[in-house]
Amino acid sequence: MNKFLSAFIMILLSGLPVNAELIIHEVKSKGGITAWLVSDNSIPIISFDIAFKGGASTELDDKLGATYLMAGLLEEGAGNMDATAFSLAAEELATSLSFNSSRERISISAEFLKETTNQSIALLKAAITQPAFNDAAFERTKAQVLSIISRNQTDPRKIASNAFNKIAFESHPYGRPYQGTANTISSLTQDDMFEAHRQNLTKDRLFVSVVGDITADELLIILDDLFGGLPEKGALFPNVVNFKALGGNTIIDFDTTQSTALWGHSGISQNDPDFFAAFVMNHILGGGSFTSRLTDEVREKRGLTYGVYSYIANMDYANFYGGSVSSANDRIEEALDVIKEEWARMANSGVTEEELIAAKKYITGSYPLRFDGNGQIAGILTYSQTNDFPINYPQNRNSYVEAVTKKDIARVANRILKAEDIHFVVVGSPTGLVATE
Amino acid sequence: MKYFYVAIFFLCSSYSASLAIGEVSTFTLKNGMDIIVIEDHRAPIVTHMVWYKVGSADEPPGKSGIAHYLEHLLFKGTENLKTGEFSKIVAENGGSENAFTSYDYTGYFQRVAADRLNLMMEIESDRMQNLRLTIEDILPERGVIIEERNSRTENNPNSLFSEHRSALMYQNHPYGVPVIGWMHEIEKLTREDAIDFYERYYAPNNAILIVAGDVEPQAVLDLAQKHYGIRIASKKIVKRVRPQEPPKRAAIHTIYEDPRVRQPYIIREYLAENRKPGDQLEAAALTIFAHLLGGSGKTSFLGKRLQLDEKIALNVSAWHSATSYDPNKFGLYVVPVPDVSLQVVEDALDLALDNFFEVGIDQDHLKRIKTQIKASEIFALDNQEGIARAYGTALTSGLSVNDVKEWPNILAAVSAEDIMIAARKVLNPKSSVTGWIRGSQEIAE
Numbered sequence: 001m002n003k004f005l006s007a008f009i010m011i012l013l014s015g016l017p018v019n020a021e022l023i024i025h026e027v028k029s030k031g032g033i034t035a036w037l038v039s040d041n042s043i044p045i046i047s048f049d050i051a052f053k054g055g056a057s058t059e060l061d062d063k064l065g066a067t068y069l070m071a072g073l074l075e076e077g078a079g080n081m082d083a084t085a086f087s088l089a090a091e092e093l094a095t096s097l098s099f100n101s102s103r104e105r106i107s108i109s110a111e112f113l114k115e116t117t118n119q120s121i122a123l124l125k126a127a128i129t130q131p132a133f134n135d136a137a138f139e140r141t142k143a144q145v146l147s148i149i150s151r152n153q154t155d156p157r158k159i160a161s162n163a164f165n166k167i168a169f170e171s172h173p174y175g176r177p178y179q180g181t182a183n184t185i186s187s188l189t190q191d192d193m194f195e196a197h198r199q200n201l202t203k204d205r206l207f208v209s210v211v212g213d214i215t216a217d218e219l220l221i222i223l224d225d226l227f228g229g230l231p232e233k234g235a236l237f238p239n240v241v242n243f244k245a246l247g248g249n250t251i252i253d254f255d256t257t258q259s260t261a262l263w264g265h266s267g268i269s270q271n272d273p274d275f276f277a278a279f280v281m282n283h284i285l286g287g288g289s290f291t292s293r294l295t296d297e298v299r300e301k302r303g304l305t306y307g308v309y310s311y312i313a314n315m316d317y318a319n320f321y322g323g324s325v326s327s328a329n330d331r332i333e334e335a336l337d338v339i340k341e342e343w344a345r346m347a348n349s350g351v352t353e354e355e356l357i358a359a360k361k362y363i364t365g366s367y368p369l370r371f372d373g374n375g376q377i378a379g380i381l382t383y384s385q386t387n388d389f390p391i392n393y394p395q396n397r398n399s400y401v402e403a404v405t406k407k408d409i410a411r412v413a414n415r416i417l418k419a420e421d422i423h424f425v426v427v428g429s430p431t432g433l434v435a436t437e
Numbered sequence: 438m439k440y441f442y443v444a445i446f447f448l449c450s451s452y453s454a455s456l457a458i459g460e461v462s463t464f465t466l467k468n469g470m471d472i473i474v475i476e477d478h479r480a481p482i483v484t485h486m487v488w489y490k491v492g493s494a495d496e497p498p499g500k501s502g503i504a505h506y507l508e509h510l511l512f513k514g515t516e517n518l519k520t521g522e523f524s525k526i527v528a529e530n531g532g533s534e535n536a537f538t539s540y541d542y543t544g545y546f547q548r549v550a551a552d553r554l555n556l557m558m559e560i561e562s563d564r565m566q567n568l569r570l571t572i573e574d575i576l577p578e579r580g581v582i583i584e585e586r587n588s589r590t591e592n593n594p595n596s597l598f599s600e601h602r603s604a605l606m607y608q609n610h611p612y613g614v615p616v617i618g619w620m621h622e623i624e625k626l627t628r629e630d631a632i633d634f635y636e637r638y639y640a641p642n643n644a645i646l647i648v649a650g651d652v653e654p655q656a657v658l659d660l661a662q663k664h665y666g667i668r669i670a671s672k673k674i675v676k677r678v679r680p681q682e683p684p685k686r687a688a689i690h691t692i693y694e695d696p697r698v699r700q701p702y703i704i705r706e707y708l709a710e711n712r713k714p715g716d717q718l719e720a721a722a723l724t725i726f727a728h729l730l731g732g733s734g735k736t737s738f739l740g741k742r743l744q745l746d747e748k749i750a751l752n753v754s755a756w757h758s759a760t761s762y763d764p765n766k767f768g769l770y771v772v773p774v775p776d777v778s779l780q781v782v783e784d785a786l787d788l789a790l791d792n793f794f795e796v797g798i799d800q801d802h803l804k805r806i807k808t809q810i811k812a813s814e815i816f817a818l819d820n821q822e823g824i825a826r827a828y829g830t831a832l833t834s835g836l837s838v839n840d841v842k843e844w845p846n847i848l849a850a851v852s853a854e855d856i857m858i859a860a861r862k863v864l865n866p867k868s869s870v871t872g873w874i875r876g877s878q879e880i881a882e
Contacts, residue, residue: 042479043818084745087735091805094812113812140744143774144751147700154697156592255696258587290512290524290534300521303580306588326588331580358529365531369482369548373819 022371024381026391027216029223035208036381036391037219040374044114046212048124049378051386052106053205053316056178058235063196065180066188069145070196071101074108076137078126083137086127095120097127103178104316105386106200111375114213117222125226128201133193145185152179156260156427163252164245164262164425172241174318202234203227209381211374242266243320245423248436252427259332259428260324263339265421267312267319268412270387276400277408278312278416283359284351284409285342286310286323291358293346297338298325304335314387321416333432340419347417350410364398459824462654463838466661468670469642473828473838474657475649477821483650484822485557486546487565488829490645491638493618494540494611494679494762500630502618505538506582507631511545512536513574515567520574523560530556540612541762542833548822551651558664565639565668575628583624586617594695598704598874605689606706606870609680610763640671645832649825679763682708685868694877701875702772703779705786708868709767710859712759712844714836721847722859723757723767728806729798729856731755731769736802739769742789749777749785762834767863779873790864798853810848 025037056067075097076083090097095112108128112120152158162177169175180188206227210219243266268278286294288309298308310323327335351359371377371394384393426433460476493504514520527534532549547557590596600615607613617623646665648657685708712720731754734740743750752772758765773782817823831841 040479043815045816045819084735084741087733088805091733091736091809094809111816113815136745140748140751146775147751147772150699154699257591258584260592289528291521291528296521299577299581301577303577304584306581306585326592327584328587358525362528362531365529365550366533367531368480368550369531369533371480372482372548372821375819 022377022394024391024394025216027220027223029220029228031224031228033203033206033208033223033227035210035219035223036385037209037214037216038211038374038377038381039213039215040211041213043374044213045374046112046114046117046210046214047374047378048108048110049209049211049375049382050108050110051207051382052200052202053104053207053386054200054235054237055101055104055106056176057104057173057238057317058199059173059196061176062184063188063192064176064184065145065149065178066184066192066196067106067200068101068179069142069185069188070131070133070193070200071099071106072141072145073133073137073193074099074127074131076141077132077134078123079130079132081126082132082134086123089119089123093119093123095123097124099127101178103174107382109375109378117214117218121222121226128226129229131193131197133190133197135190138190138193142185142188145179146182149177149179149182149185152177154254156254156256156258159252159254160260160262160425160427163250163427164264167245167250167423167425168243168264168320169241169318170244172318173238174241174315198231199235202231204233206230207382207385209378209385211378211381238317240317243318247418247421248423249433250423250425251430251433251435252425253429254427256428257328258326259329259426259430260326261332261336261424261426262322262324263336263422263424264313264320264322265418265423266416267314267321268416269319270314274408274412274415277404277412280356280359280363280401280404281346281351281409281413282310282312282321283363284355285346289362291362293342294323294339297342298335302334302338304331304338308335308339316386329429330431332426332428332430336424336426336433340422343417343419343422346413347419348414350406350413353406356404356406356409360401360404363401367394367398459649459818461828461838461842464654464658464661466641466666468666468668469674470661470665470668471645471832472658472661473645473647473832474652474654475647475821475824475828476652476654477649477818477824478651481551481651482548482821483551483554483648483652484546484548484825485554485561486544486647486649486825486829487561488542488544488645488647488833489638490541490643490677490833491543491634492539492541492833493614493616495638495677496611496614496634499622500626500634501614502582502586502623503626503630503634504543505617506579506623506626507634508536508538508543508545509578509582510570510575510631511564511568513578514569514571515563516569517563517567518560520571523564526556526560532557538616540616542829544829544833546822546825554648554652554657555660555664558660562664562668565641565644565665568635568639570628570631572628575631579623579626582617583620586620586623590615590617591620594693594697594874597695598693598872601691601693602704602706602870602872605691605872606708606766608682610682611679612761612763612765637673640674641665641668642670643674645829647825647829649821677762681763685865688866689870690872691870692873692875694875696877698874698876700772701779701873702770703783703786703871703873704768704770705783705869705871706766706768707863707865708764709757709863711761711763711765712831712834712836712840714840717836717840717844717847718851718855719859719862720757720759721844722851722855723863724759725803725806725848725851726856726860726863727755727757727767729802730793732806736805738793738799738802739771739786739789742792743771743782743785747785749774749782760830760834760836779875783871783873794857794861798856800853803853803856807849810845814845
C-alpha cells in the first residue's frame, strides 16, 4: 500500500483555548485518488463529502438539465437494485446518501455508522459507478423535474435569479438555468443519462473529504474501491467569462405585494492580492450579520426589508459582486436608492477604524464555529479543495483577515464598488422604478 | 430523490434530532428558572439558549404576531445597552446569534467560543427584564415584520394555503392563527402591546436556560446563578390553559386557488395527539405510523402504492407533529402526476388508507424504521445545537427532561398493535381538513 502524504496540519482555533485541534491529513491511494481526512473516533460514525466539478456548466445547450436529472437518478437504482431495493438497502443500514447537483458541481454525501462501513461503501459505489437509469425511475424523476421547472416559473426568487444569470452571463453556460427547461428535459433520453454520467463522474474533477471514525489506512483501500473504476477524463470545462450586464434596472412584472430584487456588477477574484480586503469590506457593507451597514440603513433605521445582503460571488470561471433585498412594491425604490448610496459611500470613503476592528473580531472569532459536526467539517474541506486552497488554509485564514488595513479597504472599495454599474433585476409590481434598455 | 421540498417536510423528519441523549445535567434556580446542560467537549464551542414558555398561541385575541414582534424588539435597547449594542457585542466576540418564535415558545440563542459564555449570560439576562422600547425603535421594526410576512407568506402560495388550512382545523384553539400574525393585525400592533406581553411573560420562572457544548455543569450553574439568579420571579406566570377544540362533527374540504400555483397538490390533516408528560405512547405510535405511510417515496406504503404501482403521484409524504403543548396534526401530502386530477388522487388516497388496515403492518418495514431510530440517536450526538433544540422544544411543550430521555425507548417499544390502534383513532374523517391547492385557471375541472 502507498504511504499517504505527510501533510499533517493542525488548526489552532484562533482566539479559543488551545485544546481545539483539527488535524487534516492529505492521503493519496495507490490508484492516485487524493482525499482530505480528519480522523475522529469520538462518535462511531463516518461522513463522506464528494464533489465533481463541472456540473451543469459542461452541458450542451440542447441537453440542458441532463446533469441535474442524472444526479437525481443516482439514488433511483444501481447495479441489480431498482429504486425501491436501493432505498431498502440504505434504510436497513440506517445510512444516509444524498446526491445533488448545481450550476458547476455534483455533490454527493454519505453518513453512516462505522459498523456498516463495508455495506455502506458498497451501496455508495453502486450509485456512483453503476447507476441503472431504468425506465420507470427515469420517467418518474423526469416528471418530478418538469414539475419543479413549472413551479419555478412563478417563484419570484427563481424568476429573478434566472433573469439575472441570463443578463449577467448571456450565452455562457452560467447564463442558463441549470435545472434545464421544459423543452430540454422533455427531450432527454436514458442514453443522455449514461452520457452525462460518463462525462461528469470522472477522476479529473473529483474531490473527496472524509471525517469521522476511520483511519488513513482504512480510507486508502476504500478510495481505490470507490473511485478506481471511474474514467480518467470527462467533459470540457467552460471558458472564463466576464460579468456582462451594464448599470440599470430590469423589471419583470409579477403580481405580488412584495418586490424581490437581485443586483450585481463585476467582482474580484480569490487570487487577487486585495481579495481579503474586499472580503472584510463586504462584511461591513452587507455581509449577512445584524451589524452591517446595509442592514442598519435599510432594515433597522427604515424598516424597508426583512433581509438585505451583499456578497462576493466566486465561481470557477466568473466573479461578480452581488446582493439581494425584498421590499413592498411601494418601498423597493427607496430601498434600492439607499443601497446605491451605501455603495457609493463605501467606494468613496471606505470604513472606519472602529468598523474594521469589530469586523475582524467577528470574522476571526466566528470561523472556528463553522467546524461543528463531522458533515459540516467534511463540507468545508471539500469547499477548500475545489477552490484550490492549500491544506493549511484553515490554519492561516485568520491571519489573512488580520493583515487587512483601513487603507487596503479604501483602495479595494474604490476599485471594485461602482454604484453606477449596478444592474438590478426586480420581480414584482414596483412603483417608481424605471426599467433601462 | 429529494427534489420536492415543501415547508411541511421538516415536520416529518423531526424525530431524529430529538433522540439524542448526551451527558445531560439539570438544575433549577431559586427564582424558578430551569437549567439544562448538555456536554460536548469535542470543540471549545458553546450554544447558549434561553427559551420562554410563551408563543403565538398565548397571544391576546386581536393581537396576532405580538409574540414574534416582541422577539424582534428584544434586539433593541435595555437600561444598560443601547439599541443595536447587543448584536454588536455578540459579533465582536465572534458569535452568531438569532431568535425564533413558534406557537408554544420564543427562543434566543448565541453560538460562541466557550470562554465567552459569561458575557452572553450577562447580556441575555439583562434583556429578560430591562428592555426599554422607544418609538424610534418600534415603528421601523414593525415595517420589518410586515416585510417578513410579505417574504414568507404573501409571496408564497404554499404558505398562504398552510395558514388557511390551520385556520379551518382549529375552530377554537389559537393554533389556528399564524405565528407571524395576520397582516391586518400586525399593522396595528403598538409599543404598549409589546410591553404588556413582555411584562406578562418574560420572567425567570417562565424561562429555560439551555447550554450545550464544551462546559462543565457546575460552572454553568455558578454563572447562571450570578446572571440569571438576580432576576425576579413573576407572580403572573400560571399554567397555560388555552381554549380547546370542540367535538369535530364534519369533515372539512377546501380549495385554495392562486394564479401563482403551477403544481396542484392535496394535503389532508387530522387533529392528532401530541406527546404528553409521562404519556407519549400514542404520539410515538403516530410518529412511526407516519413513517410507515409516507416516510419515503420508494419504500413507504403510500409511496409504493401511489407513486410506483399506480403511477398517479409524483410525490407523497406523511408526518406527525408530535411535540407541541396542545394536540397537533397528522398530515398526508400527495402531488398528482400531470393530467391526473386532484379528485382522482384523493380517491386513491382514501382507498389506500382503507387498504392499509386490511393489509396490516409490514413487519420488515417496522424493523427498518426502528433500526433508523436507534442509529439516529448516535448521529444526533454529532449535532450539538440539534440536541439543545430538541430539549427546548420538548420542555416548552410541557414535557420533562425524563420524557425527552424516554422518547427513543418509547419509540423503540411501539408495537404493530399500538400503531393500528393509534392509526384507527387518528384517521377520523370528522376531524380532518382536506385542502386542494391549484392555479385559478383550473376552475372548470
